[in-house]
Amino acid sequence: MSEFDRRDFLKLAGIGGVVFASGLRAGVLGEGWHNQTIRNDGTGADEFYFVQLSDTHWGFDGPKVNPDSRGTLKKAIAAVNSLEEQPDFVVFTGDLTHATDDPKARRERMAEFREIAGQLKVKTVRFMAGEHDASLDRGEAYQEFFGDLHYTFDHKGVHFIVLDNVSDPEAVIDEAQLKWLQADLKQLKRDTPIVALTHRPLFDLYPQWDWATRDAAAVINALTPYQNVTVFYGHIHQEHHHMTGHIAHHAAKSLMFPLPAPGSAPKRMPVPWDPSAPYKGLGFREVEAEVKKAKYEITELPITKG
Amino acid sequence: MKRTIILLMALTAALGTVTLPAAPRAGSATEKVIRITAKKFEFAPGEVTVRKGEPVVLELTSEDRTHGFNLPDFGVRTEVKPGAVSRVHFTPDKAGKFNFACDVFCGSGHEDMSGTLVVTE
Numbered sequence: 475m476s477e478f479d480r481r482d483f484l485k486l487a488g489i490g491g492v493v494f495a496s497g498l499r500a501g502v503l504g505e506g507w508h509n510q511t512i513r514n515d516g517t518g519a520d521e522f523y524f525v526q527l528s529d530t531h532w533g534f535d536g537p538k539v540n541p542d543s544r545g546t547l548k549k550a551i552a553a554v555n556s557l558e559e560q561p562d563f564v565v566f567t568g569d570l571t572h573a574t575d576d577p578k579a580r581r582e583r584m585a586e587f588r589e590i591a592g593q594l595k596v597k598t599v600r601f602m603a604g605e606h607d608a609s610l611d612r613g614e615a616y617q618e619f620f621g622d623l624h625y626t627f628d629h630k631g632v633h634f635i636v637l638d639n640v641s642d643p644e645a646v647i648d649e650a651q652l653k654w655l656q657a658d659l660k661q662l663k664r665d666t667p668i669v670a671l672t673h674r675p676l677f678d679l680y681p682q683w684d685w686a687t688r689d690a691a692a693v694i695n696a697l698t699p700y701q702n703v704t705v706f707y708g709h710i711h712q713e714h715h716h717m718t719g720h721i722a723h724h725a726a727k728s729l730m731f732p733l734p735a736p737g738s739a740p741k742r743m744p745v746p747w748d749p750s751a752p753y754k755g756l757g758f759r760e761v762e763a764e765v766k767k768a769k770y771e772i773t774e775l776p777i778t779k780g
Numbered sequence: 781m782k783r784t785i786i787l788l789m790a791l792t793a794a795l796g797t798v799t800l801p802a803a804p805r806a807g808s809a810t811e812k813v814i815r816i817t818a819k820k821f822e823f824a825p826g827e828v829t830v831r832k833g834e835p836v837v838l839e840l841t842s843e844d845r846t847h848g849f850n851l852p853d854f855g856v857r858t859e860v861k862p863g864a865v866s867r868v869h870f871t872p873d874k875a876g877k878f879n880f881a882c883d884v885f886c887g888s889g890h891e892d893m894s895g896t897l898v899v900t901e
Binding site for chain 2: 606737
C-alpha cells in the first residue's frame with residue numbers, strides 16, 4: 475500500500491482523526507493546522523512516517539482510572555505492529571514508567587518497559603524521559619536503560635532534536651543544554667526541517683498545573699530563527715495544538731490515562747475509566763512527514779479499533 | 781545550586797515577590813500572615829482565603845523534601861525547603877479562585893499537590 479493509499483484508508487475507515495500540521499514558513503504565520511488531503515506528487519522520495527507513543531506510565535496502578543494498566547501498552551504495541559506499512563521509527567515521548575521512590579522498583583519498571591517495547595516490529599525506537607522517569611534521580615536510572623537524556627538524529631532530511639526538560643525536577647532545560655542546542659543549531663541551514671521532541675510543553679500551556687518548562691522561552695528564542703520547526707511532546711495526556719510564532723507544538727495522548735483539558739477541572743486528576751467506552755481518550759499517533767515542505771500530517775489512532 | 785540562585789535572583793528581580801529563604805523578611809504589621817505546610821503530596825491548608833487589596837505574606841515550610849510553590853496568576857513562586865521558611869509577599873489585585881501547585885517534581889503523587897487561593901472582594 476502506498477503512503478497515499480494508506481492515509482486514505484485510515485480516513486475512509488474512520489480510524490483516526492487527521493490533523494494537518496506544518497513547520498510553517500515565515501510568510502504563512504498563523505495558518506496552523508487544517509484538515510487537508512495531501513496529494514501524492516508521485517515522487518514519494520521525501521516522505522516518511524513515524525509513530526509517537528507517549529506517557530505509558532508503566533507501573534501505574536489505579537483500577538478506577540485504568541483497570542487494564544498492565545495490558546494497555548501491550549495492546550498499543552500490538553496495534554503498531556498491525557499497521558500494514560510499518561513506520562520508519564517509533565518515538566516514546568517520556569513518562570515511560572510511573573515514578574516510584576524505590577530505586578530498585580524504578581529499575582524493574584524500566585526493565586519491564588524496555589522488554590515490552592522490544593516487541594515492536596520496528597527496530598528503530600527512540601526513547602526520551604519524562605519527569606516520572608528522571609526527576610527523582612536526575613536521570614540516573616533512565617540513562618542506564620535508555621541512554622542519553624538529550625541527543626539529535628537525522629532522518630531523510632529532517633533534523634530531530636530530543637530535549638530534556640525533566641531530569642531537573644524544577645523543569646528547566648538549563649544553561650549547559652541550551653548551549654549544546656545553540657551549537658547544534660548553528661550547523662544547520664535556516665530552512666532545515668527541524669523536529670524538536672520534548673516531554674513537557676515548550677511554552678506556558680497551563681503553569682497552574684505545572685504544564686510548562688521554566689526556561690522554555692530561551693529554547694524558543696534559539697529555535698525561532700529557523701523557518702521550519704515543529705515540536706512534538708507529551709506530558710499533558712491529551713491531543714493539543716498550539717503555535718508560538720511560526721513554531722507548531724503538538725501534544726500526544728497517553729497510553730495510561732487521559733487528563734482534563736487545561737484548567738477545565740479544579741485539579742489535574744486523571745479522567746476516570748468509562749466502562750462503556752474502554753480506552754477512551756488513550757491512543758497514539760502517526761506523523762507523516764513531507765520533508766521538502768516541512769509539513770507533518772498527524773493521524774490520531776485508538777488503541778483498539780471499534 | 782548556582783543556577784538555582786541565579787534563577788531565584790532573576791525571579792526576584794522580575795517579580796519583586798520572592799524572598800530567599802536564607803534572608804527572610806518577616807511580615808509587616810499591615811500584612812496578613814498565612815502559614816502553609818508542604819509535604820508529599822499536599823499543601824495544608826489546601827485552600828487559603830484572602831481579601832483583594834490586602835497585603836499578604838505566605839510563610840511556607842516543608843515537612844519532608846524540597847517542593848515548589850507556584851501561584852502563576854499573581855506571578856508568585858518559590859522553593860520550599862525543609863528547615864527553612866520561604867516567605868512570599870504579594871497583594872492580590874483581582875478576586876476569584878486561583879490554583880497553586882507544587883512545581884518541583886516530588887514523586888508519584890506530585891500531580892495531586894495543589895491548592896486554591898480564594899480572593900474575596
